[in-house]
Amino acid sequence: METDAGTGTDAVRDRTSGEAVARAVTDVLQPRNVLLAGMTGIGVAAAGDWTGILWGLLGAVCAGLVPAAFIEWERRRGTWGDRHVVDRRQRAPIFLVILGSVGTGAALMTAGGAPRGVLLAMLALWAMTVVLLAVNTVWKISVDAAVASAVVAMLAAVHAPWWIAGYALVAAVCWSRVALAYHSVAQTLAGAALGAATAAVLVLA
Numbered sequence: 001m002e003t004d005a006g007t008g009t010d011a012v013r014d015r016t017s018g019e020a021v022a023r024a025v026t027d028v029l030q031p032r033n034v035l036l037a038g039m040t041g042i043g044v045a046a047a048g049d050w051t052g053i054l055w056g057l058l059g060a061v062c063a064g065l066v067p068a069a070f071i072e073w074e075r076r077r078g079t080w081g082d083r084h085v086v087d088r089r090q091r092a093p094i095f096l097v098i099l100g101s102v103g104t105g106a107a108l109m110t111a112g113g114a115p116r117g118v119l120l121a122m123l124a125l126w127a128m129t130v131v132l133l134a135v136n137t138v139w140k141i142s143v144d145a146a147v148a149s150a151v152v153a154m155l156a157a158v159h160a161p162w163w164i165a166g167y168a169l170v171a172a173v174c175w176s177r178v179a180l181a182y183h184s185v186a187q188t189l190a191g192a193a194l195g196a197a198t199a200a201v202l203v204l205a
Helices: 002-028 031-047 051-076 092-112 116-136 143-158 161-179 185-197 199-204
Strands: none
Touching: 002 161, 031 051, 031 116, 031 143, 051 092, 051 116, 092 116, 116 143, 116 185, 116 199, 143 161, 143 185, 143 199, 161 185, 185 199
């Protein structure tokens, strides 16, 4: 009996520990943070000098920070529990904010003569969001996986193929979303596949 009790306690401890790791991964690699790092890297590659940092930061603000601020504002108002917005039916306003913010960012980049590569990255993210919104009407596809995958794929397209190694982080994001029961394996894989497809805009344009 003591052995069984101990085993049960160990199982609970392991499960709790695993959930803590998954939560840390999903928080660190959330879209806001991934876009902040990724768009800055894309901007530098597109411009070829330090000015690309500014264009990349503009992209990160519009694609990542503004939507994150909107989610936090609504959370404080009690619209939903946290940034994960687990109820698919509540997500449409978030996608609309993303579309408006990314579209505004792309317009500012066009008016300001931003490097072509970073502008294409913004357009790719805008198109990806349209697909996410459409799919979300019937199925809860993973946005976190899509964003992480898109950023890694676009970095590989504008820098060097070895950036594909970043898919180890994408796999970690997918694992964390499943471990926390926010998504199924299929939903994270679908998000990652959609994100990878965005790189086609940079490769083929």
